[in-house]
Amino acid sequence: QLSKNDNNNFNIYTEYKEPIGNKNYIGISYTRRNYSSDLLKSFYDIDTISNIRVLNNDLTANSFNDVIYNRYGLNYTKDNDNYNLNANVTYQHSTLKWNNGTTAQLAIDQPYHYILPSLNFNWTAKNLRFRYNTSVDEPSANQLQPIVNNSDPLNLYQGNPELKPEYS
Numbered sequence: 387q388l389s390k391n392d393n394n395n396f397n398i399y400t401e402y403k404e405p406i407g408n409k410n411y412i413g414i415s416y417t418r419r420n421y422s423s424d425l426l427k428s429f430y431d432i433d434t435i436s437n438i439r440v441l442n443n444d445l446t447a448n449s450f451n452d453v454i455y456n457r458y459g460l461n462y463t464k465d466n467d468n469y470n471l472n473a474n475v476t477y478q479h480s481t482l483k484w485n486n487g488t489t490a491q492l493a494i495d496q497p498y499h500y501i502l503p504s505l506n507f508n509w510t511a512k513n514l515r516f517r518y519n520t521s522v523d524e525p526s527a528n529q530l531q532p533i534v535n536n537s538d539p540l541n542l543y544q545g546n547p548e549l550k551p552e553y554s
Contacts, residue, residue: 387537388428391527396420401461409466415459415476423451425527427535445536448486451527455480457502468511476502478522482551484530492532492547498522500553525549 396419403413429445432438459476478500486492500522507516528535531545 387430388426389537390424390426392424394420394422401459403461403463409464411461411463411465413459413461413463415457415461415474417455417457417459419453419455419457421453421524423527425449425451425531429536445533447531447533447535449527449531450485451525451530452483453480453524454483455522468509470506470508470510472504472506474504476504478502480522480524480551482524484527484547486531486533486547494530494547498551521554523552523554525551 398418399415400417401413401415403411405411425447427445427447429442430439431442433440455478457476457478459474462471462473464471478498480498480500482494482496482498484492484494500520502520502522503518504520505516505518509515525545529545529549530547532547533544535543535545
C-alpha cells in the first residue's frame with residue numbers, strides 16, 4: 387500500500403479594541419481560515435502467479451477535503467486590580483467541501499452556521515479561574531472516506547460521508 391496525505395493551512399486573525407472607560411473595553415474580531423487535506427491511498431494485491439502488483443479499486447481511496455470559515459466576533463473585557471473578565475460571542479460561517487475521486491464520485495459542498503460563546507474569568511486575588519469555551523471541529527478527509535481502511539487488519543475503519551462537524 388502507498389499512502390500520501392498533504393495538508394495546507396492558512397489563518398488570518400485581526401482584532402480591534404476600544405476603551406469605554408474605567409478599564410472596560412469593547413472590541414470586534416475577524417478570523418479567516420482555509421484548511422485543505424488531500425488523502426491519496428493506493429492498495430495493491432500481488433498476483434501470485436506473475437508476482438505483479440494489481441491495484442485493488444475496492445480499497446484504494448483518494449479524497450480531497452477543504453474547510454473554509456469566517457468568524458466575526460464581539461468582545462467585552464473588564465480589567466481590574468482583583469479580577470479580569472473577557473466575554474466573547476462569535477458567529478462562524480464555514481463551508482465543508484469534500485469529494486471522493488475514486489468510487490461513485492461522492493461529493494459534499496455544505497455550509498454551516500454556528501454561534502460560539504466564550505467566557506474567561508480570572509480572580510487574581512484568590513488565584514481562581516473560570517473558563518467556558520465553545521468550538522467546532524470539521525471531519526477530516528479520512529473520516530469522510532467511505533472505503534474500508536485495512537492498514538491495520540485488527541482495527542478496520544470506514545469513514546462516513548454523512549458526518550457533521552463536531553460542536554463542543
